[in-house]
Amino acid sequence: MGHGVTDPLPPIQTTARDDAVLKALAGFVRQEALGPGQKLPTERILAERLKVSRNTVREALTRWEGLGLVERRQGSGTYLKAAVSPDMLHMPLTLAGGNDFAGLMRTLEIRRALEAEAAALCAVRAGKAEVAEIERKLDIMEEAFHSRAGMSSEEDWEFHQSVYRASGNPLFEQIISAMHELFHRFWEHPLGVRDFGHASFPYHRTIFDCIAAHDPEGARAEALKLIATVENDLKRGAANLKLLDRR
Amino acid sequence: MGHGVTDPLPPIQTTARDDAVLKALAGFVRQEALGPGQKLPTERILAERLKVSRNTVREALTRWEGLGLVERRQGSGTYLKAAVSPDMLHMPLTLAGGNDFAGLMRTLEIRRALEAEAAALCAVRAGKAEVAEIERKLDIMEEAFHSRAGMSSEEDWEFHQSVYRASGNPLFEQIISAMHELFHRFWEHPLGVRDFGHASFPYHRTIFDCIAAHDPEGARAEALKLIATVENDLKRGAANLKLLDRR
DNA sequence: GTGGTTCAATGGTCCAACCAATTTCTACAC
DNA sequence: GTGTAGAAATTGGTTGGACCATTGAACCAC
Structure with a gap:
């Protein structure tokens, strides 16, 4: 070289x-x-x-x-849509595949890694203002959950975004956002899983509690549990729709 | 169709x-x-x-x-310029002020998250052939280290790539490769740190040992230690070049 | 062969319209 | 006054046609 x-x-x-x-x-x-x-x-x-x-x-x-x-x-x-400065470095990344179930699971593995790290960093770095903002999003999400009796992907996403932002590293939000978009594309035909995401609900608050207590390893562990529930839901959905052998 | x-x-x-x-x-x-x-x-x-x-x-x-x-x-x-397919996922990453030290540290945080997860997944999924391939790369790297009395970024990178490949998820390699490229662009002006990367050397073998023993949590822990040494070297380099206050 | 010249092909830029979605303003009904 | 439907202005999206700048190949003189 x-x-x-x-x-x-x-x-x-x-x-x-x-x-x-x-x-x-x-x-x-x-x-x-x-x-x-x-x-x-x-x-x-x-x-x-x-x-x-x-x-x-x-x-x-x-x-x-x-x-x-x-x-x-x-x-x-x-x-x-983002802060721009004259000295930006662009790193466009295009990934092949991703429309099938296996591709979705692959993105979820990336998300698991990043989500856990972001939560941990957030627990270390979030100041009072950031913690308050995250709690605000959490309250909104929980309120939506109870009034509509189910997960609201919109408010859920807002909560996660506030965590990424408080991590102090905008790359987390950038990368996960791209994957989230992929998720939505896949998701337009609901997977036939009732209460999709339902199991992930309680972990939002446990993650927040760890962040507020500045407990990085706890936040990481709770984030991993949350992603595990999503993976599980996804597997159930794939089984329902017999998508596993789709190419 | x-x-x-x-x-x-x-x-x-x-x-x-x-x-x-x-x-x-x-x-x-x-x-x-x-x-x-x-x-x-x-x-x-x-x-x-x-x-x-x-x-x-x-x-x-x-x-x-x-x-x-x-x-x-x-x-x-x-x-x-690259293979295109109808189902591509685009993930444009922009690094604000990508030329400074803080930008580099941000990419390293992403790499830490992914490196750890990839090593853990590799420990779970790598078969005999993959383990043998990783060991081969490791031997080459160690040989280069001893003959040249220092880290060789080329052989080091090959080792890591073999781990990403054995993780069973090509996204790890693609994303980390993009960041690695960014790294090299920064590195064109060497940081003035002698023995850069020297401290990371022993962890390559400990990571391999955990992978060979199918110990995911051990592999994750060793990978985190490795990245920590790189971060440390980088901080020393930044101090040397007084880059910390550069905007 | 070597080095120029010509010329067609191709991406880069420009212009002047018009279309489609959005926002703002206005006039009318009440 | 107030509210609302509709007209008008604003703004990004698209079109077609023209011309410029660069490239590469064919051709030619030496």
């Missing part, structure tokens, strides 16, 4: 319009101190200000959208 | 054009059995065949380019 040696003849870069657009845009975001959720200028305005075609602006924004940095809503505008 | 003689590039119908374009293209790549390095149809042809504007084709290809799946060469064509 020839590291440490710069290429004596690096290829020259003549045209890189959309790259330049992204650089300018990143600088703009920083100057205006824009954060997640905030709206950035119209494509037409960007095109005019940067003196490039709207098409070029669109290609640049398409790249950011693909990286999950930005969300475009037709008729509304383009919104920041 | 019994398509007997379907048009390899059927026209697009629904909204969400560029997504549909990518889906159609992925199907086309599969039918034509195209692999990395091969050229795919020109934008103009794709636009005509899919009954879509060339701009839409370009937006779709821009997305693939951003994901590293495809490379466009002006005047030449668009070439596949």
Whole structure:
């Protein structure tokens, strides 16, 4: 591996319009101190200000959208989805497979590893504000559970996200979010398992208790138990639908 | 899916054009059995065949380019850079300020989680052949260590990869590989730590012993110790280079 | 062969519309 | 005044056509 040696003849870069657009845009975001959720200028305005075609602006924004940095809503505008800075490092990862049961189980193994570590880190690092935020999400989730008599995937997900955020490492949320999306794609046809996720309910509070008590190993253990219930539900669903031999 | 003689590039119908374009293209790549390095149809042809504007084709290809799946060469064509399949899971990771020490530590936290889980799974699932392969890599690494009196990142990496493979889940290798690449980019300016990685050496064999003994919790614990030594080396390097306050 | 020239193919950029979803404003009924 | 349905403006999505810049192959002079 020839590291440490710069290429004596690096290829020259003549045209890189959309790259330049992204650089300018990143600088703009920083100057205006824009954060997640905030709206950035119209494509037409960007095109005019940067003196490039709207098409070029669109290609640049398409790249950011693909990286999950930005969300475009037709008729509304383009919104920041994450913090952007001029010195970001992108690591697009595409994984083959994942639509079948085995693929889903594989993603769940990754999630088990990350969920446990995130919970443990969270127990170490979460401050008072973060703990309060997690408890707020937990209360909302429990309330939804009791009023609807079942797990609500929306509120459940919000709870987990608040844990990832409090871990102090945004990569946890990024990676698990990608997998969560896959989950939803699979899940659109309900697996025929009644009370799916029901068994995972109590562990949400035990995880929170460990986090609040700053007990990393306890949080890790409870998180592992939670994932185990999901794996179990999934296996039941697969058996129901006879998906095990699907390719 | 019994398509007997379907048009390899059927026209697009629904909204969400560029997504549909990518889906159609992925199907086309599969039918034509195209692999990395091969050229795919020109934008103009794709636009005509899919009954879509060339701009839409370009937006779709821009997305693939951003994901590293495809490379466009002006005047030449668009070439596949990786295997694509209709059921891919995209996991774009962006590291804010990926050049600094904190960013590197964040990737290491992910690696710690995955490394430990992979080692544990490996201890459960590795068969005789896998164990033999891991031991072979370990021997090579130890031999290189003694002959060169220091860690060899190449052989070290091969050992770890063999563990990931034996975990039975290819996602471990893919994700950690991406982070490993990031590591190397950072490493191009050596951190000025002599004997970097030296402390991690003995744990390679202890991990192997646990795997061979099918002791998942032991393997997990040893893997965590190994990562801890790397983190420690990294902190020493950061202190040396006074990178801690770099933004 | 070597080195230029020409020329067609291909991705990159631009423009000017129009479409579709969303938001905002307005006018009307009550 | 209030509420609401509908018109109008805003904004991203798509189209078609044009031209530029780079590439690569065929061709030619030497």
